[in-house]
Amino acid sequence: MLSCKEANRLMSQELDRKLSWGENLGLKFHVSLCDSCANARQQMSFVRSACKHIFALDEKSDQ
Ligand SMILES: [Zn+2]
Known part of the structure; x- marks a missing residue:
């Protein structure tokens, strides 16, 4: 299970790139269990x- 910190990191990354299968699964799992x-x-x-x-x-001025 990801920590909230890791989940948050993935959340911001998923807006900029496609997460790997494992990252996506970990994030979905965490979010389904963690209200915050x-x-x-x-x-x-x-x-x-x-x-x-x-x-x-x-x-293009995204960064
Ligand atoms: Zn969390």
Whole structure:
């Protein structure tokens, strides 16, 4: 089982790259058992999609 710290790291990485099968499984498993990470994940993808929307014309300045 991943720690919350590892889960958070994967959550931010999954927005930038495709996670490996094992990473994805570990993250899904953790999130299904950990409410705080489930919430964090939701917020992260919300914030990310909001940012993408705002910067839709300038996606290359991602970093
Ligand atoms: Zn957690």
